[in-house]
Amino acid sequence: MTYWIGVITVTGIWMIAILGISVLTGFTGLFSMGHAGFIAIGSYVCALVSKTFAAPMWIGIPCGMAGAILVGVLIGIPTLKLKGDYFVIATLGIGEIVKLLIENVPQITGGARGLTDIPRSTTFPLVLIICVLCVVFVRFFLTSKHGRNGIAVREDEVAARAIGINVARQKLIGMAISCGLCGLSGGLLAHYMGYLYPTMFTMAKSNELILTVILGGKGSLTGTILASLILVPLPEFLRTEAAQEWRMVLYGVLVVFVIIFRPSGFMGDRELSIKGIFRFFKNRFGKKAEGGVGK
Amino acid sequence: MSNAAAVSIQNLTKQFGGILAVDHISMEVKPGEIHGVIGPNGAGKTTLFNLITGIYTPTEGQVLVDGERITGLSPHTIANAGIARTFQNIRLFKELSCFENVVTACQNEVKYNFLQGCLRTPKYYREERRIQKKAQAILESIDLWAVHDQKSKNLPYGQQRKLEIARALAMDPKLLLLDEPAAGMNEDETNQLAGFIRQIRDQYQVTIILIEHHMDLIMEICDAIDVFNFGKKLASGTAEAIQNNPEVIEAYLGVDD
């Protein structure tokens, strides 16, 4: 039982990061290859603040988030103004740099051997509450003017400019939110695991997170949530070693299938809502009734 | 009451490599006017719009709107100053519904900040209700309300063109730039377009600059016309004057008939 609660807790923690990437990729149209780096910044800054100052988690986590946002914005300012793939390359670079930096200053970060003895203060109820708050935050953001502007940028940058949207600034907002949520996720992760290794934050991890967003459907918040709930704990269902090794292959196969059969992802850009489910069943029922009477 | 803008284009020039796409063009557009710009393909008409809206910076010259220089400002600043446009190749927010397209374009007048938006303060609800009503009114006024919840990419071509105009109107423009609005419309839709553009000018009190190839449409609704050819201004004047100008007939109208 405690084992499964642990699985759900970890799933929730990663889901917060994936929500952030959903805002960036699904709702602003930007691709990042290195967001695991921002989770790393969040987790290490948080853990170091907590350890060095014996500070509680609620001080360490905002510090980690601030660090991730700061680095994200500093990379975003010069690269998001440019057209093309500079941003993708910059994120790829930062992901690797962060990992290398952690590995090469062992006096501070513990290096490749890891940072240990972090107080394990992240609990399941806490993660649950924060997850819900994050979903609500993202939902409210997306239905506000700033979220809509981001979606407009995703759809057509030239048209977005033509209706008065500052495209570079809008992308920076997307970047800041995604980095903030990744930082938050990292802080919770640090205090859940009790230890951190640089290899937790590889490019493979970044790709896994962005794949989850794409599989769920770019532009669907509920798609992101569902995909996180299914794909993050997947390795736990496939406990055997062989399955672990084949996991990335499975991801690849999933992506191929989605591209062939549902190019816009599991949910497309639709949202799952109670009203929608109701309508779905009503349509089904309605059609049957109609058929019965009509023919 | 009218907020329609006066536009003064002075010596405007844009060079792309070896070619002068727009070559020392000067023109005046009076407030509330429907001002036609015609000319063969490649004459520099779209480039003129891109220069006015700040997508390109001119090699030389400037654009004044209501006496204020807008040249050199960024595209979003120019847009927020009330200069709206449509595109020759339709650029809608494809995956969004018609309604969302128009609501999104209201962004400049929405006054709540980031935090108020994310916390849904009363101000958020007040502002959202207001722009939703406004978007509905615009869509109703141009007969698109019936399809307001359809994805814009699924609309027929003519309705997409109208939706682009609706989106531009949501910005409360004082100057509206229409780049070949009849392109891709069927004959029926084109015939209705004249009345439609006039209705917009009167109802929304905007100055309109209109690029078009349909001579009948241009001659019917334009108060003044400029003729472009190879980046240069060939002639300007009223519809009759243009129609009787031998140079224009040779360069353009002659070909058309």
Ligand SMILES: Nc1ncnc2c1ncn2[C@@H]1O[C@H](COP(=O)(O)OP(=O)(O)O)[C@@H](O)[C@H]1O
């Ligand atoms: N971004 C650009 N780069 C290079 N040449 C361009 C660019 N935009 C337009 N042109 C050239 O400028 C000329 C005028 O084009 P355009 O303004 O689109 O003509 P029109 O709208 O009157 O058909 C054409 O010769 C076109 O090839």
Ligand SMILES: [Mg+2]
């Ligand atoms: Mg053109």
